[in-house]
Amino acid sequence: MHAYRTHTCAQLSKADVGEAVRLSGWVHRKRDHGGVLFVDLRDHYGITQIVADEDSPALPVLDALRLESVVTIDGEVKARDAAAVNANLPTGEIEVFARAVTVQSKADDLPLIVNSAEDYPEETRLKYRFVDLRRERVHANIMLRNKVITSLRRRMTDQGFSEFQTPILGASSPEGARDYLVPSRLHPGRFYALPQAPQMFKQLLMVAGFDRYFQIAPCFRDEDLRADRSPEFYQLDFEMSFVTQDDVFDAIEPVLAGVFEEFSGGKSVTPAGEFPRIPYAETMLKYGTDKPDLRNPLVISDVTEHFTSSGFGLFEKIVGGGGRVRVIPAPATHEKSRKFFDDMNDWARKEGFAGLGYVTRKGGEFGGPIAKNHGEEGMLKLYAELGLGENDGLFFAAGKEKDAAKLAGAARTRVGEELGLIEENCFKFCWIVDFPMFEYDEELKKVDFSHNPFSMPQGEMEALENTDPLEIKAWQYDIVCNGYELSSGAIRNHKPEIMYKAFEIAGYTREDVDANFSGMIEAFKLGAPPHGGSAPGIDRIVMLLADEPNIREVIAFPLNQRAQDLMMGAPSVVSARQLRDVHIRLSGEALEVQKDASEAETTRVDQAGE
Numbered sequence: 001m002h003a004y005r006t007h008t009c010a011q012l013s014k015a016d017v018g019e020a021v022r023l024s025g026w027v028h029r030k031r032d033h034g035g036v037l038f039v040d041l042r043d044h045y046g047i048t049q050i051v052a053d054e055d056s057p058a059l060p061v062l063d064a065l066r067l068e069s070v071v072t073i074d075g076e077v078k079a080r081d082a083a084a085v086n087a088n089l090p091t092g093e094i095e096v097f098a099r100a101v102t103v104q105s106k107a108d109d110l111p112l113i114v115n116s117a118e119d120y121p122e123e124t125r126l127k128y129r130f131v132d133l134r135r136e137r138v139h140a141n142i143m144l145r146n147k148v149i150t151s152l153r154r155r156m157t158d159q160g161f162s163e164f165q166t167p168i169l170g171a172s173s174p175e176g177a178r179d180y181l182v183p184s185r186l187h188p189g190r191f192y193a194l195p196q197a198p199q200m201f202k203q204l205l206m207v208a209g210f211d212r213y214f215q216i217a218p219c220f221r222d223e224d225l226r227a228d229r230s231p232e233f234y235q236l237d238f239e240m241s242f243v244t245q246d247d248v249f250d251a252i253e254p255v256l257a258g259v260f261e262e263f264s265g266g267k268s269v270t271p272a273g274e275f276p277r278i279p280y281a282e283t284m285l286k287y288g289t290d291k292p293d294l295r296n297p298l299v300i301s302d303v304t305e306h307f308t309s310s311g312f313g314l315f316e317k318i319v320g321g322g323g324r325v326r327v328i329p330a331p332a333t334h335e336k337s338r339k340f341f342d343d344m345n346d347w348a349r350k351e352g353f354a355g356l357g358y359v360t361r362k363g364g365e366f367g368g369p370i371a372k373n374h375g376e377e378g379m380l381k382l383y384a385e386l387g388l389g390e391n392d393g394l395f396f397a398a399g400k401e402k403d404a405a406k407l408a409g410a411a412r413t414r415v416g417e418e419l420g421l422i423e424e425n426c427f428k429f430c431w432i433v434d435f436p437m438f439e440y441d442e443e444l445k446k447v448d449f450s451h452n453p454f455s456m457p458q459g460e461m462e463a464l465e466n467t468d469p470l471e472i473k474a475w476q477y478d479i480v481c482n483g484y485e486l487s488s489g490a491i492r493n494h495k496p497e498i499m500y501k502a503f504e505i506a507g508y509t510r511e512d513v514d515a516n517f518s519g520m521i522e523a524f525k526l527g528a529p530p531h532g533g534s535a536p537g538i539d540r541i542v543m544l545l546a547d548e549p550n551i552r553e554v555i556a557f558p559l560n561q562r563a564q565d566l567m568m569g570a571p572s573v574v575s576a577r578q579l580r581d582v583h584i585r586l587s588g589e590a591l592e593v594q595k596d597a598s599e600a601e602t603t604r605v606d607q608a609g610e
Contacts, residue, residue: 004072010046014093016077021096023048024072024104026134027065029115037063039098040115041073044139049086049095050075058098068107068114068134074100122552127566129557141554144263145542149216151262152236152538155255161214161238166201168194168218173516178222180231183582194220197535199454200520202239203492206531207523214238216538222563227550228484228540231563235487239533245475245491248532249275249431256479256486256536260427263545270429275479279434288326288397288409290435293483294428296416300408303327306382312373318398325398326408327386330415334362334391340418341368344395347414353407357396364390413483427481427544434458435476438469438505448506451476454520455490457502464501479536481544489534496524573597 004024012021025043032038039050039062050073052059058073065071075096086092111128112120114135125132132138153163172179172193179193195201197219205213217237225231236255240248250273257272270276276294283292286299304325307315315325333340341358348356359379360367366379374382388394395415397407416422437457439450447469455474457463463472475491493499499521503513513521542554552558559565573594579586586594 008045009041009043009048010090012048012077012091012094012096014079017079017094019077020074021077022072022074023050023096025070026114027062027067027069027071027107030062030067032063038095041071041096042134046090048091049080050098051078051095052098052101056098058101061101061103062098065103066107066109068110068131069103070105070107072102072104073098074102122560123566126552126558126560129567133556138553141542141546141548142556144546145538145554145556148259148263148542148545149538151259152255153216155258156214156236156238159212159251159255161212162210163215164205164210164213165215166195166198166205166217170195170201171519173200180220180222183584185582188583196221197235198237200517202237202533203454203494203520203531204523206239206241207494207526207528211241212238213240213533217535225559225561225563228543230539230551230555231559233551234538235535236538237533237535239531241529241531243491243530243532245433245477245532248489248491248534249477252479252534252536253429256429256481256541259541260481260545264427266425268426270427276430277433278430280432280436280473281434283432284405285326288405288407288412289483290432290478291480291483291485292430292432293413293416293422294430295423295426295482296412297421297423298329298412298416300326300328300405300412301386303382303386306378306385307374310374310378312370315370315396315398323399324401324404325396326404328395328397328408328412328415329386329388330358330393330395330419331389331421332391333360333393333419336360336393338367341393341395344411344414344418348407348411351407351410353397353403354399356407356411357398359394359396361388361390361392361394370396429479429481432478432480433476434473435478436470437472437474437476437502440470446507449502452488452490453503453506454492454499456493457498460495461498461501464498464505469505475532477534479534484540484544486540487534487536489532491530491532494524494528494530496521499524 001022004022006022009023009025023041025041027039028042028047029040030037036051036053037059039052040047041050050062052062062071073096075098077094078097080093080095110131111124112131114131117137133142157163169182169192172181172191173196177196179196182192182194184190184192198215198217202213215237217235218232219235220232222231223229238252240251253272253275257269260269278292280290283290285302286292288300302324304319307319307325310316319325338360341360344358345356357370358368359371366376371379395411397404397411399407435451437450437455438447440446441448451474455476458473458475459467476488477490478488479486493502500510500513504510539551539554543551546554548554557565557567564570576594
């Protein structure tokens with residue numbers, strides 16, 4: 001017989017009744033029924049009920065153990081009484097009568113209870129993540145992640161993609177988020193950077209003649225964290241040669257739609273080949289964001305023209321100064337009290353906006369200051385244009401175009417949630433396309449790239465030379481699902497002269513490009529194919545499929561919101577010798593931190609010696 005088990009804790013069934021078996025696992029739950037002890041034994045695969053009575057030498061041993069102790073049980077499979085069958089458990093028709101028990105490891109008092117769905121502070125959960133991972137929901141999330149990655153890998157291979165690995169230690173890039181830097185021991189004063197993405201390497205693979213590449217790529221960005229963002233994350237990175245935007249879409253839609261259909265648990269999924277394509281300008285107008293949640297049926301409208309000479313002075317002033325007025329419908333709100341509308345206004349102010357105007361309507365009667373000042377005739381004309389009914393309310397976001405769009409987008413989401421309009425049990429995908437190549441930076445007072453500087457401008461050199469830069473669109477696109485951006489991508493700029501010109505418009509010299517992107521630009525001068533790709537975020541995909549609100553719930557060992565590993569103590573203080581090895585000298589606050597840590601370590605060693 002095997003040293004630890006003949007079966008897993010999910011294998012035994014009625015067909016095994018009478019067999020002598022050996023099981024190993026954790027003591028998940030105990031129930032004492034007066035001389036008869038029932039123990040739920042858990043391993044990675046499932047749970048088996050163990051029974052020990054006064055005739056079993058295992059009884060006193062099991063009775064004395066704390067939950068989460070690890071044991072090996074030798075026993076006999078018996079059929080449960082009909083009334084005791086647990087139909088929700090794969091092993092629910094049997095139990096194992098314990099003849100002997102071997103304690104492999106005793107557990108101390110637990111920092112959190114594994115067999116409970118009770119919520120615990122994130123600090124506790126992350127510090128004892130190895131215990132948290134035993135809990136059913138978290139354990140299932142990590143297994144879902146494994147299955148999703150396996151499915152993605154298979155689907156990419158089936159489409160003719162080859163998997164390659166790109167370097168982790170690379171050069172720092174002046175573009176994008178802050179890098180995580182790694183000092184070099186062999187090259188004093190020089191640093192590697194952990195990759196924010198394998199962007200340049202995957203393009204160089206295309207230049208090298210590999211037609212279809214992918215990898216499950218680790219990426220690192222030193223940026224402020226949110227619920228859907230982690231400093232260390234993984235993406236399905238892919239690139240293709242000799243392709244148009246349509247070719248990229250045709251390749252990745254079946255992969256994403258297929259994975260979501262496989263693991264959606266019956267929820268509907270936008271079919272491959274039917275992902276809507278929404279131009280950037282349209283999505284900013286209709287949804288107030290470039291990450292629209294299409295489960296929300298509400299559509300924003302621009303009604304600026306209605307307030308050029310309105311009786312509402314505030315809006316007239318905003319419009320006269322070049323601002324915009326956007327509206328969000330609030331259908332069938334005639335039974336809502338005035339408080340509902342006032343609460344929306346208060347919410348907008350708490351979000352940092354000046355406020356959210358509104359109009360109420362009940363049985364055709366308009367209410368609120370905007371309606372009073374704009375007049376009934378003006379309101380009837382506005383409602384007719386918007387197709388609103390006699391019991392529909394309306395919210396107003398006014399200000400500079402970007403501010404009005406941002407408030408309208410946030411309000412659209414809030415109204416949809418408050419009115420229960422968000423469609424459930426579905427995953428709705430879309431592409432956001434036709435991003436502007438450039439934007440005007442108000443702070444720097446200059447034209448700069450708006451998205452990815454390595455994208456091909458639509459119209460190529462002719463557009464760069466003859467079109468207002470702020471009117472030029474790029475072959476850039478985002479994949480969005482249920483309001484989450486899953487990835488950005490582009491058809492790349494593979495022509496050196498076009499790249500030099502694009503960077504020149506953004507204020508970079510030819511020398512700047514040669515210095516900062518030498519590997520890329522030199523490669524393009526030696527024959528580069530047209531190419532493009534994208535990189536859907538795996539963590540966000542699993543987060544959506546697991547219906548989790550926080551990305552840390554689907555990562556085995558995540559950092560907290562301050563980018564700390566509470567379990568392993570990272571980032572940590574290193575010794576003076578380690579710093580000398582990489583030619584680094586600390587100063588200021590960093591030096592004080594190191595001194596405090598060194599003194600604490602000296603004290604600990606002295607106390608240990610005593």
